[in-house]
Amino acid sequence: xxxxxxxxxxxxxxxxxxxxxxxxxxxxxxxxxxxxxxxxxxxxxxxxxxxxxxxxxxxxxxxxxxxxxxxxxxxxxxxxxxxxxxxxxxxxxxxxxxxxxxxxxxxxxxxxxxxxx
Amino acid sequence: xxxxxxxxxxxxxxxxxxxxxxxxxxxxxxxxxxxxxxxxxxxxxxxxxxxxxxxxxxxxxxxxxxxxxxxxxxxxxxxxxxxxxxxxxxxxxxxxxxxxxxxxxxxxxxxxxxxxxxxxxxxxxxxxxxxxxxxxxxxxxxxxxxxxxxxxxxxxxxxxxxxxxxxxxxxxxxxxxxxxxxxxxxxxxxxxxxxxxxxxxxxxxxxxxxxxxxxxxxxxxxxxxxxxxxxxxxxxxxxxxxxxxxxxxxxxxxxxxxxxxxxxxxxxxxxxxxxxxxxxxxxxxxxxxxxxxxxxxxxxxxxxxxxxxxxxxxxxxxxxxxxxxxxxxxxxxxxxxxxxxxxxxxxxxxxxxxxxxxxxxxxxxxxxxxxxxxxxxxxxxxxxxxxxxxxxxxxxxxxxxxxxxxx
Numbered sequence: 001x002x003x004x005x006x007x008x009x010x011x012x013x014x015x016x017x018x019x020x021x022x023x024x025x026x027x028x029x030x031x032x033x034x035x036x037x038x039x040x041x042x043x044x045x046x047x048x049x050x051x052x053x054x055x056x057x058x059x060x061x062x063x064x065x066x067x068x069x070x071x072x073x074x075x076x077x078x079x080x081x082x083x084x085x086x087x088x089x090x091x092x093x094x095x096x097x098x099x100x101x102x103x104x105x106x107x108x109x110x111x112x113x114x115x116x117x
Numbered sequence: 118x119x120x121x122x123x124x125x126x127x128x129x130x131x132x133x134x135x136x137x138x139x140x141x142x143x144x145x146x147x148x149x150x151x152x153x154x155x156x157x158x159x160x161x162x163x164x165x166x167x168x169x170x171x172x173x174x175x176x177x178x179x180x181x182x183x184x185x186x187x188x189x190x191x192x193x194x195x196x197x198x199x200x201x202x203x204x205x206x207x208x209x210x211x212x213x214x215x216x217x218x219x220x221x222x223x224x225x226x227x228x229x230x231x232x233x234x235x236x237x238x239x240x241x242x243x244x245x246x247x248x249x250x251x252x253x254x255x256x257x258x259x260x261x262x263x264x265x266x267x268x269x270x271x272x273x274x275x276x277x278x279x280x281x282x283x284x285x286x287x288x289x290x291x292x293x294x295x296x297x298x299x300x301x302x303x304x305x306x307x308x309x310x311x312x313x314x315x316x317x318x319x320x321x322x323x324x325x326x327x328x329x330x331x332x333x334x335x336x337x338x339x340x341x342x343x344x345x346x347x348x349x350x351x352x353x354x355x356x357x358x359x360x361x362x363x364x365x366x367x368x369x370x371x372x373x374x375x376x377x378x379x380x381x382x383x384x385x386x387x388x389x390x391x392x393x394x395x396x397x398x399x400x401x402x403x404x405x406x407x408x409x410x411x412x413x414x415x416x417x418x419x420x421x422x423x424x425x426x427x428x429x430x431x432x433x434x435x436x437x438x439x440x441x442x443x444x445x446x447x448x449x450x451x452x453x454x455x456x457x458x459x460x461x462x463x464x465x466x467x468x469x470x471x472x473x474x475x476x477x478x479x480x481x482x483x484x485x486x487x488x489x490x491x492x493x494x495x496x497x498x499x500x501x502x503x504x505x506x507x508x509x510x511x512x513x514x515x516x517x518x519x520x521x522x523x524x
Contacts (some may be wrong), residue, residue, distance in 0.1 A: 041146075
């Protein structure tokens with residue numbers, strides 16, 4: 001131990017049992033807080049990540065551009081339900097691509113003008 | 118020895134140091150995540166804003182909106198649209214805002230006809246005669262008496278078919294042009310807009326964005342544009358003549374004068390409005406969307422497109438005169454190529470090619486000392502070579518499309 005301390009050129013001072021217990025408790029509390037907050041942040045990030053469903057909607061928009069999907073249509077995509085339907089607003093036909101998360105009812109939608117060729 | 122040495126206690130101190138380091142690291146990590154999220158939201162808002170901008174332009178292709186400033190549309194929120202006439206075309210600026218992310222785009226909007234004809238010749242109770250290397254590809258709307266082969270100075274028609282497309286019968290009037298009123302109102306009313314004057318000297322460089330006020334130069338007398346670079350939101354007007362030299366660079370500029378001359382070898386993109394004469398010199402190239410318009414009620418004016426020049430856009434001769442004359446009001450010389458449309462309320466002498474459509478009262482040929490009415494001599498019309506995205510003349514059955522994106 002002495003060799004190790006000399007080798008690392010460190011001087012760690014000894015402490016009483018009470019101090020050690022307090023120190024251990026503090027460090028455990030700090031680690032617990034850190035673990036909880038990190039897991040919370042990461043969990044939120046994963047749960048709110050909509051990039052997969054957004055790219056699916058973009059894919060549908062692209063397919064619609066070349067008339068490869070029929071409207072209205074509805075299907076499940078993982079935890080999401082995807083609906084594609086037409087809507088008329090002020091004499092303009094729109095196609096709405098809507099994704100609804102089954103559990104949280106989170107909604108993502110994209111509205112495009114229908115191409116009537 | 119080590120055991121007997123008196124060492125001071127400091128575990129708590131070390132723990133606090135470690136805890137502080139951990140908290141700092143945690144804070145750094147969380148703030149990194151926060152800023153990453155913020156940037157992602159900003160990016161997503163900006164792309165939404167761009168996307169909505171494109172959607173608004175798609176909407177405007179079908180919807181008709183009034184001129185001026187519009188704060189919001191029924192179907193899109195947070196949109197500001199400004200519409201004005203820019204020569205032959207409509208200039209539309211669309212601003213979309215998603216939270217704080219603003220995106221603005223400006224475009225020249227023209228209209229493209231749904232049924233693209235190659236030729237519309239007014240029913241003037243005369244046959245159309247094709248002579249020499251003439252070739253008409255695409256649908257043709259011709260007078261009641263139809264089309265036949267002709268002969269000029271011993272040269273006769275040398276193709277097997279007369280029209281390479283369908284033939285329909287024309288009316289006694291050309292299809293009415295919606296652009297006319299819009300252009301006339303632009304020419305009379307553009308001075309009422311807020312303008313900024315500038316001096317046009319030799320070698321001047323002026324680049325003007327369409328977001329800003331229009332730059333104008335008006336002079337009584339001849340205006341020579343030499344060695345100059347004029348780009349964007351600029352109008353040049355003269356009460357006699359504007360002469361554009363090949364050393365100049367003009368882009369999206371409007372020229373207004375009774376007589377306008379574009380000298381040989383010029384390259385650029387201009388809209389020309391004249392009342393007496395338009396001359397396009399040899400080997401000139403006018404890029405899309407250019408337009409030449411001659412408003413001539415005396416039936417004395419001419420649009421002369423010289424040899425080997427290329428014009429991409431609209432050429433129109435508008436006249437209310439009903440007196441018959443035997444001169445050409447639009448002359449497209451040998452080897453000249455027009456990509457676009459020609460609308461002539463007079464006589465059109467076609468010796469070059471039109472890749473697009475021709476609407477005319479009459480054809481004429483002045484050759485070997487003679488004048489031949491309703492003859493085409495070595496002229497080519499081909500509507501199939503015109504791009505689908507082309508936007509130009511506006512008739513009743515047309516849909517809008519973007520002619521050019523501007524800045």
